[in-house]
Amino acid sequence: MNPGLIPLVVSLLWTQAPAPAATPAAAQGAAAKPSQVPGIAPLPGQPNVWVSNVPPVPDALRRRMEQYLESRTAALSDASDDGKQLLITTRFADTNQLHVVEMPMGARTQITFAKEPINRAVFQPGDANVVYYLQDKGGGEFFQVFKLDRRTGRSELLTDGKSRHEALRVSSDGRWLAYAGTGRNGKDTDVYVASTSEPTKARRLTELEGTYSPQEFSADGSKLLVQRFRAADDSDLFVVDVASGERRQLTPSEGKGSVDGATFTKDGQGVYLVTDRYSDFSELYLLDTRTAPTAQPPASLTKSVRWSVTDLALSPDGRKLAVAFNEDGYTTVSLLDTRTRALSALTTLPKGVGGGLKFPRKRSDVLALSLGSARSPMDVWTVDLKSRKPTRWTRSEVGGLDTEAFVEPTLVRYPSTDGVQVPALLYVPRNTGGKKVPVVVSFHGGPEGQSRPMFSNFTQFIAGELGMAVLVPNVRGSDGYGKAYRAMDDGVKREQSLKDIGATLDFIASRPELDATRVGVSGGSYGGYMTLASVAFYPDRFKAAVDVVGISSLPSFLQNTQAYRRDLRRAEYGDERIPEVRRVQERISPLGSVDKIRAALFVQQGANDPRVPQSEAEQIVQAVRQRSPDVWYMLATDEGHGFQKKPTRDYAQMTTMMFFEKHLGPPQAPAPK
Structure with missing residues (x-):
């Protein structure tokens, strides 16, 4: 069971890391600047967003992106005892909130109206008018437990308000x-x-x-x-x-x-x-x-199934166990008969990525789940287990755009060092006109994460509107391909995993439709580290990089991440207190190789990030600016590890597209025959 899977969808390309090194902006006082970066100033009309060197967004780009920015998802949180009410999270204003749906394709009745997002909640068994949920402030991830009484619409804080x-x-x-x-x-x-x-x-x-x-x-x-x-x-x-x-x-x-x-x-x-x-x-x-x-x-x-189980749910009568598998990035669901132990696949479900399997507490004949695909946002479905018929309960909007026009990825693999075959998703614009197109490489976070064929307005806008390809690698250390592959970047072995960046570039150069001279890179959290590592250690092969809440120095990240997660991260990255480990970490930290960076750089950060502290962003910005002054920097003072509020996320995405369009340029004219 993976309750963290679905909420991550709304965060787009940003995923994993923490912060006491930099004081959260909210605690600094109204008069103090939230950043040490010279020239930073609040964005007109968005005082929570501070920018340095970021040009204004052209109206033409804003208009092109408007519909993409209106896309949303719906994710299952819980089902009522009788299965007649589904508790979901979705966004109709600026943040994800709780809604109840009482019939397939019925109205989404909003039941929370907070400024901060809510992504995890459960019904009170026996009384669907009571809901428990988790909520933080400003993206700091210090979640509190609340009890909502739907009869009064009031929420009660159950925890201490600070832990x-x-x-x-x-x-x-x-x-x-x-x-x-x-x-x-x-x-x-x-x-x-x-x-x-x-x-x-x-x-x-x-x-x-x-x-x-x-x-x-x-x-x-x-x-x-x-x-x-x-x-x-x-x-x-x-x-x-x-x-x-x-x-x-x-x-x-x-x-x-x-x-x-x-x-x-x-x-x-x-x-x-x-x-x-x-x-x-x-x-x-x-x-x-x-x-x-x-x-x-x-x-x-x-x-009998060679892929990993990712989720399970037992029916109330104990006779059926729903089991989800991750088959090369796609989700399949099977039912296990607990008496005979026979496994049968639910082949009627649409092909895609999903999770959050749930049985209503008093029904064993229906299974609820979230499911989406590369061309369709995450939505909520049920399956009648007698007829095996799936029923869609929500249809999330994509700003009125035609989802059939979106790009479907191709699953590819290419060789790296040490016999590694890197799995990746390749999105190529539908009509290249015979031209080589620029490429944006997008790295996932984690590092124990996996890029899967899920809907991304980021990817679809780049492919559909900018005419650029998007390559999404699952480099060694990624989840989904077995524990041996996932462990290949642990500790000091991370140095070898950086060779997968070179293998990715070699793959791009081998494809006739891709322009290896115009390659950009982006990623969030650990993906931000891989983004910075790409331009630091392969400086002549990337033109532009967008780092979102990324790690610039492994030792300083481990020292400054929140105490509650430091030891867990040391198990992945190695213990920086051990001299021989620290030497490797320093050697592969982008901050130590800023003199090599040639690509244009755009860094985005949340001030209240409890995983990758603000200091990780600011030290790389200031270091690169010593030799290349035109580094863009964006800081959101009411966000944490990624951007969950729509105005902030919209601005981050619009400026990212503006940045890539500027530095990767329009597609080349076809070569003369």
């Missing part, structure tokens, strides 16, 4: 609320449990060093599955008694393995676990909660 909270869960019997929080010391993440009758009186179910997160209650609410993270790809799973706090470990203490999903069997004596502990891909297993963990691999229930 970070996540992983909101409610027991199916409606008695218990659980979530993770950093309230004890700001560094460790504990599991909290509260009675839904007194939700402000939460108690800690764990008080341990590290990061613990609730996963799922048993059907009777007496037990809770709890995950302990050692790294993004290394976890333990425990079963904890809700009343006493007694816990038993279900996964072996020895060795390394992920916990990518877990849910109790109906009787609570077993647990369906998704892990890559016993295989290169994440597979589904059934564990007995009454026996001690063993290093001996249990029998895989999904061995």
Whole structure:
């Protein structure tokens, strides 16, 4: 189960990283500048956006982009007990808010009206008029838990208002609320449990060093599955008694393995676990909660599918387990008969990318999920499991544009060093007119992320309006292709992963329709690091780069990211306190090679970013400006790790398109025959 999958869609190309090195702009006082970059000033009409060297957006470009900027998505948060109401997140004003849909293609009734986005929520079992949700301020990711009473329209704060909270869960019997929080010391993440009758009186179910997160209650609410993270790809799973706090470990203490999903069997004596502990891909297993963990691999229930399981949901009667797979980037869904263990695919679903599988708590004949594609935004669907007929509940708009005119990507692979084959999605304009077209390379964040064929107005505008190709690589270290591939950039091995940038450029040069002399690059978070690394270590082969909330120095990023996530990031990037590791990190940090950068550079940052601090952006801007003054810089003072508010996101996208159009230029005339 991956509750983080769907909200990331709205953030476009920005994904992963944190911040105490720079004081959030909101805390600096009205008179103080939020930035140390010379010449920075607030944007007229948008005082939350500060810019330096960014030219005004031409009206002609603004008009061309208007319809693309009006695209939106709809993502499933929960289903009512009877399945007659679906709780979704979508945007009709400036931010994602909660809505309820009561019939297929029915009206989206908005139930929250906050200035800050809301992307995660659950119904109270037994009373769909009560909704629990998470919300932060200014993109700082210090989420608080709220309880909304739909009868009054009022929300009540349930948590302390200052600590970070996540992983909101409610027991199916409606008695218990659980979530993770950093309230004890700001560094460790504990599991909290509260009675839904007194939700402000939460108690800690764990008080341990590290990061613990609730996963799922048993059907009777007496037990809770709890995950302990050692790294993004290394976890333990425990079963904890809700009343006493007694816990038993279900996964072996020895060795390394992920916990990518877990849910109790109906009787609570077993647990369906998704892990890559016993295989290169994440597979589904059934564990007995009454026996001690063993290093001996249990029998895989999904061995027939070579791809990773990404999501699962158990029907209320316990007889069907819905299982989602990531098959080369696309989502497929199958049903596992829990008695016979037979697996059958739901072949009636449209081809695309989805997740968030949910059964209504009192219905086993219908499955709800979110699903979208490269040419269609994420929407909410249900499937009648008797007829296998899918039903679309929402149809998200794309500004009135014809989705059939959008570009469908081609899945390609090309060789890199060490025998690596890099998977990538290639979007080529429909009508190139025989001309070689410029290329924008777009790197995902993570690094344990994956670029999948999902709708992006960024990509479709570049291909459809600018006449440029977009190449989206999944370089080594990406998720979705097995744990061996994902681990190929861990620690000091990241230096070898930078060779995939060169392999990407070689692939571009090998394609007759692509112009290898006019290549741009963009990315967010770790993708921002890859963007900066591209222009620092391959300086003569890129013309322009857009870095969004990216890492410019691995050591300073690790030192300054928020305490609650520092150790988890050290497991991925290496520990900067170890001298030999730090030497490699410094060697592959773009900040140390700014003298090599030749490409035009545009840096975008959120001032309240708890992952990649503002200082990462400002140190690269100021360093590059010492030799190339015309570096564009944009800082949003009420945003964090990416831009979730429409006016800010619109401006970021418009200036990005203006930047690429300026530096990559119009398509060349065809060569004479």
